[in-house]
Amino acid sequence: MSGSRRGAQKAEPNLTPILDMVFQLITFFVLVVNFKSAELDLTLNLPVVGSARPRPSGTNRMLVLNVKDDKGEVALSVMGVLHKKDAIKPYLDRESKSALIANDMTFDDVKDGSKEMKDLMVIRADAKCPFGHVNYVITACQEVGFRNYCLKTAPVVAGRPQR
């Protein structure tokens, strides 16, 4: 036993190729990681619309509003934070003020129509959500000066019946 141990050579695997491959994989995941997913409420079942198009690149600043029904009342989920009906208008008012500052505008500019906020309000509403709930959110956005909207839909999937 002792003779065979003495005769054995130290075996060291070459770790460089495996390290290269692991770094390649890490680079891939770092590049494709999308923090925008945190804005999306993936529990929502979006309406299926065949003619809807994917989002073009290079769009303006946008705010993703997930509209849902909360025990018969409208609720707004933004970045994982749920705003109940009473908190929706104050929240949108705060967002409007920060958007006005970012655009170097005043509310009077927006009200008289001389200028327009370019911010895009992305509405993600559940397919079964009553229109009254969505309209409440859109009207609240309009009151604070937002004009441009993007209604999110689910794409038509082959084999899935279109509603």
Added chain:
Amino acid sequence: MTCRHSQEEVELNLASMLDMAFQLLFFFILTFKPPPAEGQILLRMPPPQPVIGVGTQRAGEDENKDPNEVKPVKTLTITVVSKEGGIDAIAVGVPPEMRPVPVINQLNDELSKYFTGSGDAFEQVIINASPELAWSELMRVVEICTSQRFSDGKPLGKLSFVALPSSQMP
């Protein structure tokens, strides 16, 4: 030259770096969640403005107008009445002359008549809908509206929503 001969081969211990790299890799694999593919309909939605029928504004009417008065906008109205969340009845037109549309599949043909006939005369389209109408049902109407084209080829981009008051429900 003698210095080079005396140098020993330096070997980095890559095992610890590989451990760290694997930790990072597992983190990214576990937290990787690709965003779902979603479509969108882009709309410019100003607050609904006072409605005027096409052709009701006479020549020279603007001369004696109060400059602070809100200018009415020529509007096409689509009314959608709901029953248990689904579409029960649809009517299209310039109030008070509303034409019923028997089924939603005929809405495209009905709207085409308005857009090809006097399309450029409309400045906005207002969709009046029952508050309990399901969002997916309303989106079917929105999809048909946004597929319309004016005679110059421009798509309809100005749309407004109004919730029907309960007194107008059948």
